[in-house]
Amino acid sequence: MVLMFNQRLSLVALLELVLGGAALFAIFGFVMSSHSPVSEGGATANVFGTAGIVFSASQLLAFGLVGLLRAGTADRLGSLGLRLLFSTALGAGICHFLFSLMPDGHAYQQSIPQATLMSFAALMLLRGFLLSGVQRNIFSRRILVLGTGTEAAAVQRAIGTLRASEATLVGFYPVDAGSRAVPSDQIIPTSLSLEEAVARTRAHEVIVAVREQRGGSLPLSHLLNCRLRGVRIVDLPGFYERVTGEVPVDSLKSSWMIYGDGFRQDWSRRLVKRIFDIVAAFVLLVISLPVMAVAALAILLESGRPLIFRQDRVGLGGKEFTVFKFRSMRTDAERDGIPRWATTEDPRITRVGRFVRRTRIDELPQLFNVLRGEMSFVGPRPERLYFVEQLSEQVPFYGARHTVKPGLTGWAQVRYSYGASVEDAVKKLQFDLYYVKNHTLLLDIVILIKTIRVVLRGEGAR
Secondary structure (H helix, E strand, C coil): CCCEEEEEEEEHHHHHHHHHHHHHEEEEEEHHHHHHCCCCCCHHHHHHHHHHHHHHHHHHHHHHHHHCCCCCCCHHHHHHHHHHHHHHHHHHHHHHHHHHCCHHHHHHHHHHHHHHHHHHHHHHHHHHHCHHHHHHHHEEEEEEECCCHHHHHHHHHHHHHHCCCCCEEEEEECCCCCCCCCHHHHHHHCCCCCHHHHHHHHEEEEEEECCCCCCCCCCCHHHHHHHHCCCCCEHHHHHHHHHHHCCHHHHHHHHHHCCCCCCCCCCHHHHHHEEEEEEEEHHHHHHHHHHHHHHHHHHHHHHHHCCCEEEEEEEECCCEEEEEEEEEEEECCCCCCCCCCCCCCCCEEEEHHHHHHHHHHHHHHHHHHHHCCCCCECCCCCCHHHHHHHHHCCCCCCHHHHHHCCCCCCHHHHHHHHHCCHHHHHHHHHHHHHHHCCCCCCHHHHHHHHHHHHHHCCCCCC
């Protein structure tokens, strides 16, 4: 992993973006020059350069929308080929539209088919190389797990979700005589010291997968020796944050949040986020006005008024505000006054309501909450005070999600399905904590791209 703009990025994914972007730019430039000679240093060359950037950006955006930039995606070339074919076709469509907005864009559109075919071949070769056995020896980080219990087994499962180019599990080093939850043939004998085990396995980092770290259970002096020799030492929260994009609350301590990196809430970040919110919300509001008008008419014809559902939610600093949504349930959905989570196939949801919830159209009126400054475009989902009070008593660190504005979409929403229980709330909190700790403009843009994919696939709605 490498750190860029306060975001942890896979080295392989970063290499793929750089090499893929450069290849796409070069391919389009080659195709354009074969169609029309480019004057050296002239305005035509500048225009072609802009067109190349638009083409490569369109293809990489489609790459992200299809999900090909996620770790562990399409590890088989057959599946990869189909997904990549769809991705390049989608990218070509996006590029065709963007070129139509540019002066003389029709001239650039003629180069799209040939450039798209060449791009498909180039990206297949690039991803094929990155999936080959060669890259595993070049990029893969060799990981030694300290511990053999249930935490170590969970680390093993998490590593198994990664590409081979990102991590290779080299073994487990026991620290006590407790239960064994990992394969015995992967346990390193204690006749070797930790330093010797690291040297023999050629490990690049050690994951401390031991929940109870008091009473001298950890070989601290050996860990220090490894650290001084350049071996990275990572605790459980840090490992899960990096690999899964969440912060597990069951292994989290207040000291980790107090002394750890992240949790930036300075004025510059708030200013950038507010400007981004206003621009994004205004643009989406203009684009979605026809959709909102049709949705309002459909709700009116099916179940009458009110069209807009107003409900108090908890926002920044634990303060309540009124959130706006298109009404998707019957008007007597909570006739007894007791709040309830929505469930799968909830009978309270109307036919129109089911559609607008699945397509997320019901969330569009919240754009007005964003413009009013009560919500952000990206952030944790706002909950009702009734649930917040319950969850704050049952879930550690739940209040941390209220240190940023709630969002129309968020990291938890694109990484986990709809929450309808305390267990779901815990899982979503782990993603929310990751966002609170690491939120930047880059992460907000990534979440928006993932949101488009989630909406197109109809994932997680109830």
